[in-house]
Amino acid sequence: MVYLTRKVEFSASHVYHNPEFSAEENRRVFGKCNNPHGHGHNYVLEVTVAGEPDARTGMIIDLQELKGLLQREILERMDHRFLNYEVPELKGRIPTTETVAMTIWGLLEPKIQRARLHRVRLYETPDLFVDCFGDGR
Amino acid sequence: MKVQLTRRYRFSASHRLHSADLSAEENRRIYGKCNNPYGHGHNYALEVTVGGAVNSSTGMIANLVDLDEFVQREVVEPFDHRYLNEEVAAFQQTVPTTENLCREVFRRLRRFPEAHLERIRIEETGANSFEYAGDPGESQR
Numbered sequence: 001m002v003y004l005t006r007k008v009e010f011s012a013s014h015v016y017h018n019p020e021f022s023a024e025e026n027r028r029v030f031g032k033c034n035n036p037h038g039h040g041h042n043y044v045l046e047v048t049v050a051g052e053p054d055a056r057t058g059m060i061i062d063l064q065e066l067k068g069l070l071q072r073e074i075l076e077r078m079d080h081r082f083l084n085y086e087v088p089e090l091k092g093r094i095p096t097t098e099t100v101a102m103t104i105w106g107l108l109e110p111k112i113q114r115a116r117l118h119r120v121r122l123y124e125t126p127d128l129f130v131d132c133f134g135d136g137r
Numbered sequence: 138m139k140v141q142l143t144r145r146y147r148f149s150a151s152h153r154l155h156s157a158d159l160s161a162e163e164n165r166r167i168y169g170k171c172n173n174p175y176g177h178g179h180n181y182a183l184e185v186t187v188g189g190a191v192n193s194s195t196g197m198i199a200n201l202v203d204l205d206e207f208v209q210r211e212v213v214e215p216f217d218h219r220y221l222n223e224e225v226a227a228f229q230q231t232v233p234t235t236e237n238l239c240r241e242v243f244r245r246l247r248r249f250p251e252a253h254l255e256r257i258r259i260e261e262t263g264a265n266s267f268e269y270a271g272d273p274g275e276s277q278r
Binding site: 016018020021029030031093094095096097098099101102105126127128129130131132133134135 | 138
């Protein structure tokens with residue numbers, strides 16, 4: 001098995017707020033992330049696919065295809081957006097790094113054909129990242 | 138789906154690699170410059186990885202404020218700007234290599250109550266890093 005990782009960056013804003021919590025509870029649980037106007041990050045996304053290299057091409061996945069998929073599914077959806085309001089998959093959810101990474105997994109996993117999605121790693125800052133792995137890990 | 142969150146922390150500390158079980162000559166031969174009697178320091182980077190279910194009302198595996206406070210109290214405060222050999226009880230008998238530092242940090246952090254500690258990783262320098270995920274069958278201390 002060979003693993004290939006492609007990295008892309010996007011910038012987006014978000015706010016953490018649960019309407020089922022009181023204002024005080026929201027502030028206590030989410031701290032500064034509850035600021036109603038939101039705040040943003042430069043996200044770095046690393047997508048790792050796994051597979052056996054094709055005998056004729058020597059590739060586990062066509063990088064151009066993967067690049068196009070990331071552009072269409074992730075960058076066009078999330079780059080320079082307010083995640084809570086502009087990304088339909090995140091509406092009504094709290095767009096923590098965990099939630100955004102899991103959403104990205106859900107968007108990419110069914111669309112990767114020849115190889116298998118192995119890991120989605122999403123950095124919210126250089127000091128915080130979340131990894132998602134499939135159940136067959 | 139398995140989800141893990143990793144947070145990165147930093148601390149600076151000094152140490153000396155010296156084993157009381159070895160002769161002075163052996164200590165010099167095995168540990169080289171790291172055996173210099175006055176010790177030396179590093180800027181350590183620590184990555185802490187926790188896993189578990191994502192809470193549906195917060196969207197989080199663990200609240201970062203709680204994780205930060207816990208790691209700060211258990212590791213960063215007691216280690217930062219300290220001489221590990223003299224100021225951390227665990228290293229008074231054990232050589233503070235980064236391997237042993239990993240085990241001590243893991244032992245301290247596994248008590249984090251909100252999520253499961255999956256592994257830790259320590260960079261001693263930009264070129265050397267060490268990972269520890271506990272040993273199979275190791276008791277929960």
